[in-house]
Amino acid sequence: MNxxxxxxxxxxxxxxxxxxxxxxIYGALILWALICLFPIYWTLTTSFKLAxxxxxxxxxxxxxxxPKWKGWxxxxxxxxxxxxxxxxxxxxLKRFWNSTVVAISASTLAVMLGSxxxxxxxxxxxxxxxxxxxxxSFFFLSQMILPPVVLALPFLVLYKxxxxxxxxxxxxxxxxxxxxxxxxxxxxxxxxxIPVELEEAALVDGLGIWGAFLQIVLPIALPGMVAAFxxxxxxxxxxxxxxxxxxxxxxxxxxxxxxxxxxxxxxNWWSMAALSSAAILPLVIVAIFLEKYxxxxxxxxxxx
Amino acid sequence: MNTEGDLxxxxxxxDIPESRKLTGRAMVWVTASFxxxxxxxxxxxxxxxxxxxxENWRPVLLAYxxxxxxxxxxxVIVNGEKGxxxxxxxxxxxxxxxxxxxxxxxxxxxxxxxxxxxxLDGAQPNGWDNMRQMWRDAFYWNALKNMAYYVAAVSVEYVxxxxxxxxxxxxxxxxxxxxxxxxxxxxxxxxxxxxxxGKSMLEVRFGPVSRxxxxxxxxxxxxxxxxxxxxxxxxxxxxxxxxxxxxxLLAGLQALPREVIEASKVDGASGWQSFxxxxxxxxxxxSVTAIVIRIIFKLKLADIIINVTSGGPGGATDSVTSFIFRxxxxxxxxxxxxxxxxxxxxxxxxxxxxxxxLVSRWMERPA
Numbered sequence: 033m034n035x036x037x038x039x040x041x042x043x044x045x046x047x048x049x050x051x052x053x054x055x056x057i058y059g060a061l062i063l064w065a066l067i068c069l070f071p072i073y074w075t076l077t078t079s080f081k082l083a084x085x086x087x088x089x090x091x092x093x094x095x096x097x098x099p100k101w102k103g104w105x106x107x108x109x110x111x112x113x114x115x116x117x118x119x120x121x122x123x124x125l126k127r128f129w130n131s132t133v134v135a136i137s138a139s140t141l142a143v144m145l146g147s148x149x150x151x152x153x154x155x156x157x158x159x160x161x162x163x164x165x166x167x168x169s170f171f172f173l174s175q176m177i178l179p180p181v182v183l184a185l186p187f188l189v190l191y192k193x194x195x196x197x198x199x200x201x202x203x204x205x206x207x208x209x210x211x212x213x214x215x216x217x218x219x220x221x222x223x224x225x226i227p228v229e230l231e232e233a234a235l236v237d238g239l240g241i242w243g244a245f246l247q248i249v250l251p252i253a254l255p256g257m258v259a260a261f262x263x264x265x266x267x268x269x270x271x272x273x274x275x276x277x278x279x280x281x282x283x284x285x286x287x288x289x290x291x292x293x294x295x296x297x298x299x300n301w302w303s304m305a306a307l308s309s310a311a312i313l314p315l316v317i318v319a320i321f322l323e324k325y326x327x328x329x330x331x332x333x334x335x336x
Numbered sequence: 337m338n339t340e341g342d343l344x345x346x347x348x349x350x351d352i353p354e355s356r357k358l359t360g361r362a363m364v365w366v367t368a369s370f371x372x373x374x375x376x377x378x379x380x381x382x383x384x385x386x387x388x389x390x391e392n393w394r395p396v397l398l399a400y401x402x403x404x405x406x407x408x409x410x411x412v413i414v415n416g417e418k419g420x421x422x423x424x425x426x427x428x429x430x431x432x433x434x435x436x437x438x439x440x441x442x443x444x445x446x447x448x449x450x451x452x453x454x455x456l457d458g459a460q461p462n463g464w465d466n467m468r469q470m471w472r473d474a475f476y477w478n479a480l481k482n483m484a485y486y487v488a489a490v491s492v493e494y495v496x497x498x499x500x501x502x503x504x505x506x507x508x509x510x511x512x513x514x515x516x517x518x519x520x521x522x523x524x525x526x527x528x529x530x531x532x533x534g535k536s537m538l539e540v541r542f543g544p545v546s547r548x549x550x551x552x553x554x555x556x557x558x559x560x561x562x563x564x565x566x567x568x569x570x571x572x573x574x575x576x577x578x579x580x581x582x583x584x585l586l587a588g589l590q591a592l593p594r595e596v597i598e599a600s601k602v603d604g605a606s607g608w609q610s611f612x613x614x615x616x617x618x619x620x621x622x623s624v625t626a627i628v629i630r631i632i633f634k635l636k637l638a639d640i641i642i643n644v645t646s647g648g649p650g651g652a653t654d655s656v657t658s659f660i661f662r663x664x665x666x667x668x669x670x671x672x673x674x675x676x677x678x679x680x681x682x683x684x685x686x687x688x689x690x691x692x693x694l695v696s697r698w699m700e701r702p703a
Contacts, residue, residue, distance in 0.1 A: 046548075057503060057506055058508070060499075060503055061503055061514055064500060065514060065517045065518070066517065067562060067575070068518055068520055068521055069520070070544075071521075071529070071575075072520065072524075072532075073536060074532065074536070074544060075528075075532045075536070081377060085526045086542055087541075089542060089544050091544070103472045109372065117345060134500050140480065146426055146428060148423075149424060149425045149427075149429070150349075150430035151424055152421065152422075152424025153424075153425060154343070154427040155344040156343070156421045157423070158421075160429075168429070169579060170427065170430075171432075172428070172432065175432060176629075176632055177685065177688050178436065178681070179635060179636050179656075179657060179677070179680060179683055179684060180636060180637070180638075180657070181441070181636075181657045181660045181677045181680070182443060182674075182677045182678065182680070182681045183436070183439055183443070183632070183659065184445070184661075184677075185443060185664065185670050185673065185674045186391075186440070186442045186674075187439060188670075189442070192444070193393040194392060194393050194397050195393075196394075201547050204434075208431070209431070209432065209435045209436065212428065212431070216428070221425055221444065225696065228344050231344055235344075239631060241344070241417075241420055241421065242420060242423075245424075255642060260479075266522070270524070270525035270527065272525065272526065272527045272637055272642075272643075273661070276642075277661075277664065277665070286525075287525050287526075287528070290528055291529060291643050301389070304535075305532075305534070305536070308528045308532055308578050311527075311528050312523070312524045312525065313526050315524065315525075316520060316523055316524075316551050318523065319516060319523040320516055320520055323516045323519055326519065326583075326586070327515070327583050327586075330580065330583045330587070331583060331586075331587030332585065
């Protein structure tokens with residue numbers, strides 16, 4: 033047996049097997065990467081196309097066709113128009129701003145309320161009437177299965193009488209409600225992973241339970257909170273159903289704007305592509321730079 | 337969860353004077369009666385009994401917020417240290433109860449009325465009429481049947497997601513790059529996806545996928561037949577949500593004890609054997625969590641359907657949510673639509689409870 037040089041029949045067989053498994057693995061990886069990336073690539077390139085380019089099915093910019101700013105001009109966001117006053121741009125920026133404000137405030141509120149509740153549930157024993165800790169946890173987590181369609185109409189009526197229809201505050205409250213169970217789910221896991229001895233030491237040193245929570249536990253749990261925040265941000269930014277029903281002019285968010293343009297026949301492909309790209313870009317950037325936190329957040333509940 | 341005793345013990349000698357307790361209770365009762373007073377004034381105003389009142393119910397909302405704040409503050413004032421503990425959970429509990437329980441009760445009332453936003457009469461209770469109408473509504477049952485198909489599609493998504501998680505867990509280069517790329521679809525809003533993929537790439541004349549299909553010698557028609565349309569919706573939804581399951585499974589794979597897998601290799605198990613006999617059984621708990629959560633998300637499926645097919649052709653792609661959405665928006669038939677939503681909620685609760693029971697019995701551990 034000449035096992036060191038691995039050039040006998042058995043060694044070659046193993047080598048062939050190893051190489052073929054490499055090829056299969058990378059082939060599959062690249063195939064799926066293409067499936068993931070192609071729609072994004074297609075949308076981005078289409079936003080720089082003109083009608084003939086779309087019809088001819090040109091794919092590669094600068095080779096097949098010359099990129100033009102036509103699509104972005106329809107949003108008022110091209111080098112030529114950026115200095116001028118543009119109503120479409122204002123409309124777009126207003127929607128963009130609405131989405132940003134609603135998503136960030138709702139996520140912040142949810143992380144605040146959810147972290148407190150999760151901490152309480154992971155450290156203390158409660159008794160509200162017949163509800164004990166596990167019942168309270170279940171009550172919070174069970175909100176996850178509540179389909180939005182059940183709440184849509186009551187909220188429509190409620191908001192009408194509260195004058196919250198078509199307002200950002202209304203959407204913020206609803207979105208907070210929507211992501212709260214997920215935040216509690218992630219944060220409960222985070223807090224359970226922090227040893228109680230830390231807080232006990234803090235209590236001995238004279239901090240109250242709130243002091244111990246704010247000064248000792250929160251800094252440790254911060255990465256988990258960021259993960260929960262980003263996951264909430266993604267869900268709120270992309271939410272369409274409630275926004276479509278509860279907003280009309282003032283508080284309309286970006287997804288509603290995108291959807292309202294697709295309905296008509298004879299779509300301007302280039303402008304739709306520009307609009308879609310603008311709607312997805314913020315989160316694509318978030319995904320690229322904060323991928324670690326997103327994965328951490330989703331993994332938190334999965335592995336016990 | 338721990339069941340007996342606090343995990344974090346606090347020893348406190350709370351000596352709260354009677355007067356302080358009284359102040360706390362008084363705060364709650366005063367604000368509560370203020371809130372109820374405003375409710376009755378506004379109710380009387382709305383019913384036309386009295387002139388005095390507000391333009392809308394917003395002052396009542398503010399009074400409610402005042403009461404909620406007083407209730408939270410009173411916890412500490414009345415109960416001292418114990419109240420400080422309650423304060424962790426109380427805000428979230430109040431928030432969820434006031435935003436879920438009351439609207440649900442209201443929805444229950446609406447669902448037994450004939451309310452149509454287009455009619456001027458407002459809501460009139462009509463007993464079981466909506467229920468009877470639902471019983472005869474073939475489109476609703478069809479939507480429920482579609483939901484069964486959509487939920488069944490989760491199994492295929494699971495297989496693909498597991499495969500991808502295994503690939504990412506293998507010894508590969510550029511792992512971070514692939515992880516980010518595989519995660520990207522999850523970041524995209526379903527509305528944008530429905531345009532990017534559903535309306536543009538699958539467009540029959542110029543879409544790149546249509547071109548590809550034509551190159552291969554077929555005539556592209558993605559939303560012509562019911563089966564094909566349903567499949568395309570499933571595919572788009574899978575495309576956005578496979579990363580979600582993939583990441584949960586990947587986290588599970590990375591948490592597996594290395595020794596067990598190495599031991600199976602030492603014992604001479606082939607790759608497939610060690611997957612079938614070791615990795616897959618160890619991954620069951622994570623798999624179940626991922627699948628259950630994915631099903632919960634799947635039951636809310638609507639955005640893509642509303643934007644790509646609006647339920648067509650002939651209701652073949654309708655999910656329950658998209659069906660009720662059209663019932664609200666196109667027909668303003670809110671009484672009936674709400675009943676459908678409530679029935680759906682009951683069905684979901686039964687289904688999920690049964691699923692969890694089944695899973696926990698099967699796994700022989702409490703869920």
